[in-house]
Structures are given as C-alpha cells and as structure tokens.
Amino acid sequence: MRKNEYTKNYDITIVGGGLAGKLMLAVLINCGVFDQDKLCWINTDNENFKDVRVSFINYKNFIKLKKRIQLDVYSKDYSVIEKIELHNTNEKYPLKLKDLNNHGIIIRNDILKQNIKFSEKKIDIYRSKVISTKCDEFNRYLFLKDGTKIKSALVISADGSLSPLRELCKIKYLNNNLNHTIITGYLECKNFNNSTAKQIFLKDNFIGLLPLNDEKNLINFVWSIDNKILDTNKINFHEKIIQMLNKFFLKNNLIFDSPKSKDDKFKRVQTYPINVKFVNIPFKERIILIGDAAHTIHPLAGQGFNLSIEDCFDMVKCLKNAKIIGKDFGTLSLLKTYNNIRKTRKNFITLATTLIFYVFSKKNNQLNNIINYGIEKIEKTSLKEIFKFLAKGY
Ligand SMILES: Cc1cc2nc3c(=O)[nH]c(=O)nc-3n(C[C@H](O)[C@H](O)[C@H](O)COP(=O)(O)OP(=O)(O)OC[C@H]3O[C@@H](n4cnc5c(N)ncnc54)[C@H](O)[C@@H]3O)c2cc1C
Structure with a gap:
C-alpha cells in the first residue's frame, strides 16, 4: 500500500x-x-x-480471564491472596480482610501479558x-x-x-496532582506469608507489599511517597524502605532486605509521578x-x-x-x-481510592487515633464489606 x-x-x-x-x-x-x-x-x-511490576487481579476478574480468553498461567507463576491486611501508624492491630473464596491473585505484568494469547x-x-x-x-x-x-x-x-x-x-x-511519587521494586522477606497482601499507611508514605509465589521470598513493593520528602532527601530507596518496614514490623518479627537475586531486573526500582x-x-x-x-x-x-x-x-x-x-x-x-x-x-x-489517599495523607495525631478507633469498630461491623467490595471486583 x-x-x-x-x-x-x-x-x-x-x-x-x-x-x-x-x-x-x-x-x-x-x-x-x-x-x-x-x-x-x-x-x-x-x-x-519486560515489565516486572506486578498486578493484583481480583478473584472475579481472574475467573473471567480464565473462562473468556482461556488465560492459562502456571500456578507457580502467581500467588493466591487469601488475606489482605491494612496497617496504620500506632495501630493496635491491622484490619484483616478475608473473602469467601480468595481476594485474587498477584502476577508479574510480563508473565500476564505473555499469556494473553x-x-x-x-x-x-x-x-x-x-x-x-x-x-x-x-x-x-x-x-x-x-x-x-x-x-x-x-x-x-x-x-x-x-x-x-x-x-x-x-x-x-x-x-488532580496528588503530589506523591510511586516507587516500585522488590524486597526479600523470609517469613512473609505469600497468601497475604499488605497495605501500610505511614505518615507521608503508603506501602503496598505484594508477595510473589517464589522460593526466593520476593515481595514487590509499591511505595507512594510525598514529594516534599522525596525532594528534600536524596534517598537510597532500598535502604529507606527497608528501614521503615523493619521498624514497623519489628513486633511481627518480619525482616526485610534487598533482593539477593542475581537477576538485575529484581534489583531495579522504577518511579512514576501520580496524577488522578x-x-x-x-x-x-x-x-x-x-x-x-x-x-x-x-x-x-x-x-x-x-x-x-x-x-x-x-x-x-x-x-x-x-x-x-x-x-x-x-x-x-x-x-x-x-x-x-x-x-x-x-x-x-x-x-x-482518592478518598483513602486523602484521609491517610492528611492525617494528624488526632485524626490518626480516630482512624485506628474506626478500624477497631470496622473489624466488628459490616462496614468492613466496603473494603472487601473494593478488592473483590464486580
Ligand atoms: C506501580 C504500579 C502498580 C500497579 N499495580 C496495579 C495492581 O496491582 N492492580 C491493578 O489492577 N493495577 C495496577 N496498576 C495500574 C496498572 O498498571 C495500569 O492500570 C495498567 O498497566 C494500564 O494499562 P494501559 O494499557 O491502559 O496503559 P499503558 O500500559 O500505559 O499502555 C499505553 C500504550 O499506549 C501506547 N501509546 C501511547 N501513545 C501512543 C500513540 N500516540 N500511538 C500509538 N500508541 C501509543 C504505548 O506505547 C503503550 O503501549 C499499577 C500501576 C502502577 C504505576
């Protein structure tokens, strides 16, 4: 032509x-x-x-992909998420979400894309x-x-x-510019349960931890950091996130480290600006x-x-x-x-998602106490269903 x-x-x-x-x-x-x-x-x-970021895919969407496009991925290539834990600064305990089946799966984007055939x-x-x-x-x-x-x-x-x-x-x-930057990469953690995903809300930093089904105990992190902190500190991302997580999870005996994998793609970190x-x-x-x-x-x-x-x-x-x-x-x-x-x-x-972002990013001590009190109450009420609905798909 x-x-x-x-x-x-x-x-x-x-x-x-x-x-x-x-x-x-x-x-x-x-x-x-x-x-x-x-x-x-x-x-x-x-x-x-190779996009080695990972995606959490809702249970219902995963079933649809299997049925409607015959998505056929080896079970070793994804982890099944049975529990989601939401952690907050000064929490008594995290909000734990369980679902009838499971919440969904976590899979690397390159593996997922390769299997869309x-x-x-x-x-x-x-x-x-x-x-x-x-x-x-x-x-x-x-x-x-x-x-x-x-x-x-x-x-x-x-x-x-x-x-x-x-x-x-x-x-x-x-x-809407959220004035945060997303940093994503991998960490290792030996006794991290690979059927649990965690979201941790710290002051100026939110961290999602998404475990791979992998014998090297690799955990993908999606870290959202306030640009004010990012601009003023020339930080080593791995060092900083490991420091924050090890301090937060001291009580749970979880110890995070840089990935030991020889594979360079797991050592890299990527950054993204985030605008809604x-x-x-x-x-x-x-x-x-x-x-x-x-x-x-x-x-x-x-x-x-x-x-x-x-x-x-x-x-x-x-x-x-x-x-x-x-x-x-x-x-x-x-x-x-x-x-x-x-x-x-x-x-x-x-x-x-935008409301959750603002509630957790604008919090002072008083608001944080209210959130923790709310989380304790949510644990006992059907309000918890809202969070489940968010994770589940429709
Ligand atoms: C760190 C991070 C973690 C995430 N985790 C999750 C998760 O766990 N679960 C989840 O559901 N979502 C997650 N997301 C969101 C998810 O990754 C995106 O929603 C998804 O990848 C978007 O895919 P897309 O194809 O719409 O866009 P893109 O991947 O950006 O693709 C856009 C395409 O358009 C092409 N293009 C652009 N301009 C032109 C042009 N002029 N002509 C022709 N082609 C063009 C590009 O080359 C590219 O191929 C995450 C996002 C980030 C940043």
Whole structure:
C-alpha cells in the first residue's frame, strides 16, 4: 500500500500495546463473533521489554480471564491472596480482610501479558505512533508517524495515562496532582506469608507489599511517597524502605532486605509521578477511551488494571449486541451505552481510592487515633464489606 492512500476499511482499530490494548484485542478475537481481517492494532511496544511490576487481579476478574480468553498461567507463576491486611501508624492491630473464596491473585505484568494469547495471523498490526486524527460521518482516520493513514468505523484507544488521542480529540478530563511519587521494586522477606497482601499507611508514605509465589521470598513493593520528602532527601530507596518496614514490623518479627537475586531486573526500582485523571465522558465521534486513558487512579488498592479488564468485557458486550442487529460499531448510541454501563464502577473506584489517599495523607495525631478507633469498630461491623467490595471486583 502506498503511504498516501488510506488502508482498507477496518471495523475496529485498537490503539496501544499495553495490558489494556492487548487484552481488548484478545477478548474481541476470543469471542469469535468479529471478522478478524476487519480488526487493526496499533502496537508500538517493544516485545522484548519486560515489565516486572506486578498486578493484583481480583478473584472475579481472574475467573473471567480464565473462562473468556482461556488465560492459562502456571500456578507457580502467581500467588493466591487469601488475606489482605491494612496497617496504620500506632495501630493496635491491622484490619484483616478475608473473602469467601480468595481476594485474587498477584502476577508479574510480563508473565500476564505473555499469556494473553490470540492468533495474530489475520490481524493487521501497525508499529508506528498515532500523531493526528480526524473523522467524518462514517469513519475515524488515524495518521501514523510513518505516513500510514488508517480508516476505521471505531477506534478503541488504550494509549495510557498521558493518552495522546485524548488530547488530539479534545476529550475533557479532570487532572488532580496528588503530589506523591510511586516507587516500585522488590524486597526479600523470609517469613512473609505469600497468601497475604499488605497495605501500610505511614505518615507521608503508603506501602503496598505484594508477595510473589517464589522460593526466593520476593515481595514487590509499591511505595507512594510525598514529594516534599522525596525532594528534600536524596534517598537510597532500598535502604529507606527497608528501614521503615523493619521498624514497623519489628513486633511481627518480619525482616526485610534487598533482593539477593542475581537477576538485575529484581534489583531495579522504577518511579512514576501520580496524577488522578477522571474522564467523565470518555468518547467523541467514533472513538472511545479504555484503560488508563479513561481512568488513572492511585495504585494503593491495585485496581487500575482491574478497571481495564472490566472495560474490555463490557465493551465487547456492547459490540456483540451491535453485531447481532447489524448496527454500525461507531455510533454514538453504542458509545453512550458502554459509558453508562461503566460509569458507576469507574466513579466508585476513583472516588474510593482518592478518598483513602486523602484521609491517610492528611492525617494528624488526632485524626490518626480516630482512624485506628474506626478500624477497631470496622473489624466488628459490616462496614468492613466496603473494603472487601473494593478488592473483590464486580
Ligand atoms: C506501580 C504500579 C502498580 C500497579 N499495580 C496495579 C495492581 O496491582 N492492580 C491493578 O489492577 N493495577 C495496577 N496498576 C495500574 C496498572 O498498571 C495500569 O492500570 C495498567 O498497566 C494500564 O494499562 P494501559 O494499557 O491502559 O496503559 P499503558 O500500559 O500505559 O499502555 C499505553 C500504550 O499506549 C501506547 N501509546 C501511547 N501513545 C501512543 C500513540 N500516540 N500511538 C500509538 N500508541 C501509543 C504505548 O506505547 C503503550 O503501549 C499499577 C500501576 C502502577 C504505576
């Protein structure tokens, strides 16, 4: 095809090679309803890059992935989380959450992504970034950096938190800078129970501890730190987090250390700025946002990708209904229906995680005592169900 010509007419084009984009394509293909040579994927990701961060996946979402896209991961590659413990400064004891089955699993992102499988044979894949877009009554057009011009009835954009397509299409959103930075990496801890995930709320620092199912006792940490502390201290991240955790868990006899693994990828730490992005209406003519492009939240409850999993399944539900009645995939009514299905859950998770962030980050001694008193009461009441609901999925 010459670069100045448009591609064939695609039914659906997916933008983004992250977890949400790849899963969207897998769900579309695995449901067996859509014409595969009318699907297009813009994936500029380097297949050799290993994202060794981990994801907590809710029990219900994990079951859906197994059933609907035949996700088949070795049990050695994930840990099953039976208990979640929420710890707070000066606590009497942590809030312990248990669920009927289990809460979900913890898996490395690279292993998860590698196991999201589908046949790529019939799909047209383009490896160049989208730099511009326009639309008419029947199609959305995407212009790629290498000169390719794509024509599609619907574009599903999973282009991440910074979402260039959200900007290009002038889709409005609220952006709230939390003035925290996320630092993530690995630690070792010998007697850490690998069926328990922990979230620890310390002053200016929140730490999520997510155990791997691994004989080296590796624990992934997701540490959210106030930028004031980060800016004023030139800190060694491993040293600082080990110091905080060993002090906090002295009473529990848990001792954390740097990873001894020879593998460099477990020794690295990564940092991310964290802005909450709330997109009330995540669509425009013939384009809809999913994944982090549609909702970026604080990772303290491990729900960002869980929302994306739900996005993919709900999107396919709407597209299948359209296919049955021969409706155009890009109509505004379809995009509105999808948004109506998604908005309650998306709003709830965004609000809940942001509220938890503010309650724990703005606390003084008095507020902290109230929180600890509340946690003791929650332990005895059905309010605990709210936290379970947050972790469970829907
Ligand atoms: C430290 C940390 C821990 C987390 N832990 C959890 C957890 O335990 N559980 C959970 O559910 N969630 C978790 N999350 C959130 C989760 O990782 C994200 O929600 C998820 O990875 C987002 O996936 P995505 O595909 O939407 O975006 P991304 O992974 O950002 O992918 C965006 C894609 O779009 C592509 N792209 C961008 N611009 C263009 C363009 N112009 N043209 C073409 N392609 C483009 C990029 O190349 C990339 O492939 C965590 C997040 C962080 C930071």
